[in-house]
Amino acid sequence: MNNNGEQQTATAGSARIFDHIVSSLLPTRHGEFRIHVYQPVGETVEHVAIVKGDLKDQERVLVRVHSECLTGDVLGSMRCDCGEQLDAALAKISSAGQGVVVYLRGHEGRGIGLANKIRAYQLQDQGRDTVEANLDLGLPVDIRDYQVAAHILSDLGIKSICLMTNNPRKMMKLAEYGVNVIERVPVLTAHTPHNISYLRTKQEKLGHMLDFE
Numbered sequence: 001m002n003n004n005g006e007q008q009t010a011t012a013g014s015a016r017i018f019d020h021i022v023s024s025l026l027p028t029r030h031g032e033f034r035i036h037v038y039q040p041v042g043e044t045v046e047h048v049a050i051v052k053g054d055l056k057d058q059e060r061v062l063v064r065v066h067s068e069c070l071t072g073d074v075l076g077s078m079r080c081d082c083g084e085q086l087d088a089a090l091a092k093i094s095s096a097g098q099g100v101v102v103y104l105r106g107h108e109g110r111g112i113g114l115a116n117k118i119r120a121y122q123l124q125d126q127g128r129d130t131v132e133a134n135l136d137l138g139l140p141v142d143i144r145d146y147q148v149a150a151h152i153l154s155d156l157g158i159k160s161i162c163l164m165t166n167n168p169r170k171m172m173k174l175a176e177y178g179v180n181v182i183e184r185v186p187v188l189t190a191h192t193p194h195n196i197s198y199l200r201t202k203q204e205k206l207g208h209m210l211d212f213e
């Protein structure tokens, strides 16, 4: 990316991987950020980095790698913890004065897409848990890839990160893609009657560090 936020192409060897399309200021209720749009080469999906401060060559940058969740992030659904986690991450970055939320589109429903996630909700309404529902639909439990997130963090010039997550797999995957993950920062949200069994399943079957008894 250049300093004017104009389009530039990232390469690995001679192969183009993704383009930094554009950036601008983004005032939010959590303060002022800069929004950057990235697009993997040959794809139409547009990923976003919401940045606070100049991250170039910085160590221990607060980072949230957030999977798109239309129902939780935009509509305020209480079936999951996504919306609250996104808000908490932006608030924490804002008060730290530095950090980034990498918002991954195409990750909806842990990669199965919105319609399939809603199909999974139908099955959960009939008593299946979040993992069983995907399997009943003949779909994988989690097909998210984090390579583009690693490229975005590298494009921003970040040296090492403190990752805001409860998901150890996310830390591991980012590290495999070359991200220097120094520390995990928990992103714990309130339990409600709507999300308690969902959170419990994430802890028991997906290994999330949620600290239920």
Ligand SMILES: Nc1nc2c(ncn2[C@@H]2O[C@H](COP(=O)(O)OP(=O)(O)OP(=O)(O)O)[C@@H](O)[C@H]2O)c(=O)[nH]1
Binding pocket: 065, 066, 067, 068, 069, 070, 079, 080, 081, 082, 085, 107, 108, 109, 110, 111, 112, 116, 117, 120, 121, 130, 134, 164, 165, 166, 167, 170, 187, 202, 208
């Ligand atoms: N298939 C499916 N996806 C869901 C369900 N509830 C939320 N999601 C999706 O799950 C993704 C978020 O993943 P989570 O497992 O909640 O959390 P995580 O990103 O792995 O880990 P954290 O960093 O701790 O938030 C979002 O893309 C949501 O759309 C569900 O019941 N079924």
Ligand SMILES: [Zn+2]
Binding pocket: 069, 071, 072, 073, 080, 081, 082, 083
């Ligand atoms: Zn969600």
